[in-house]
Amino acid sequence: MTNAFRIGSYEFGRGAVLAPMAGITNPPFRQLCQELGALYCVTELISCHAVVYFDEKDKNRHKKRGQKTLALMDRYVGEHPHVVQLYGREPDVMADAARIVAREGADIIDLNFGCPARKVIKNGSGCGVALMRDPELLGEITRRVVAAVDIPVTAKTRLGYGRDEKNGVEIAQILEKNGAELITIHARTREQGHSGPVDCDYLKQIVEAVNVPVIGNGGIQSLADATEMMRQSGCAGVAVGQGAKGNPWIFSEIAGTGQRPDLASRVATCRRHLDLYVAWGGEQRAVTEMRKHACWYLKGFDGAAAFRKRLGEATSRGAFYRLLDEVPV
Numbered sequence: 405m406t407n408a409f410r411i412g413s414y415e416f417g418r419g420a421v422l423a424p425m426a427g428i429t430n431p432p433f434r435q436l437c438q439e440l441g442a443l444y445c446v447t448e449l450i451s452c453h454a455v456v457y458f459d460e461k462d463k464n465r466h467k468k469r470g471q472k473t474l475a476l477m478d479r480y481v482g483e484h485p486h487v488v489q490l491y492g493r494e495p496d497v498m499a500d501a502a503r504i505v506a507r508e509g510a511d512i513i514d515l516n517f518g519c520p521a522r523k524v525i526k527n528g529s530g531c532g533v534a535l536m537r538d539p540e541l542l543g544e545i546t547r548r549v550v551a552a553v554d555i556p557v558t559a560k561t562r563l564g565y566g567r568d569e570k571n572g573v574e575i576a577q578i579l580e581k582n583g584a585e586l587i588t589i590h591a592r593t594r595e596q597g598h599s600g601p602v603d604c605d606y607l608k609q610i611v612e613a614v615n616v617p618v619i620g621n622g623g624i625q626s627l628a629d630a631t632e633m634m635r636q637s638g639c640a641g642v643a644v645g646q647g648a649k650g651n652p653w654i655f656s657e658i659a660g661t662g663q664r665p666d667l668a669s670r671v672a673t674c675r676r677h678l679d680l681y682v683a684w685g686g687e688q689r690a691v692t693e694m695r696k697h698a699c700w701y702l703k704g705f706d707g708a709a710a711f712r713k714r715l716g717e718a719t720s721r722g723a724f725y726r727l728l729d730e731v732p733v
Contacts, residue, residue: 539578667732
């Protein structure tokens with residue numbers, strides 16, 4: 405398996421990218437993944453309206469919700485490149501948000517034209533993958549954002565909105581025409597969400613239709629999956645999303661620098677993840693939000709199901725540690 409591609413002045417070799425996931429790809433998780441070989445990591449998707457609103461006035465910025473929203477743009481110490489993903493459907497607001505994000509230190513802006521979540525697509529007439537139904541608007545958003553900033557702009561899409569609405573080739577060409585320097589394609593439709601077979605044949609058509617690098621995404625749980633997607637489609641690289649939950653080591657596996665760990669290593673990584681989370685979000689938030697990660701990390705041992713049920717008892721870092729100490733490593 406080989407891969408090599410560029411985004412602006414950034415050059416990437418063998419490995420995989422961490423795809424954006426709401427509630428998952430915050431600074432602590434991105435730091436773990438990049439330490440374990442991710443080429444770069446993308447933030448959670450961030451609403452352009454939220455960025456603009458909470459940046460407009462200090463009183464908005466310092467509201468609890470404003471601090472939490474703007475924290476989605478945080479970078480961990482040493483994160484480079486820092487890739488921030490924006491979503492929205494108003495070109496002027498997206499351009500304003502892009503300027504703010506660039507001012508705040510982003511190295512690359514990624515445009516979300518692929519999210520299938522109901523609250524984002526709003527019955528197919530909103531943002532995310534719904535914009536694939538409006539190629540002209542999608543192109544205008546891209547053009548305006550590219551013109552607004554001096555940093556590279558990339559985009560993420562899918563094959564199309566539905567089985568009978570596959571227009572990924574057309575959309576990729578529009579993105580390239582309007583200045584996107586790389587396109588990540590989730591090789592499924594909106595109807596499929598995050599399950600079902602990926603269509604590498606159609607992904608290959610997209611790869612061959614544009615001159616910018618195309619990154620394949622969807623269904624990658626191992627090095628074998630990554631290698632097969634690249635072989636079938638000819639994509640320049642791959643991005644891993646769901647397959648990284650509880651398994652940040654997938655990046656070292658794909659990069660050829662490591663392999664899946666034993667239980668003791670998973671416990672140690674869970675503990676480190678918690679520490680990074682506390683340092684970033686505070687103890688209460690970290691303990692609450694780390695429960696799902698611990699459930700993903702800690703499987704496959706006697707009593708694992710019962711252990712995961714008990715994670716709700718952990719209300720402090722110390723209590724979380726004591727539970728981890730009980731895992732039979």
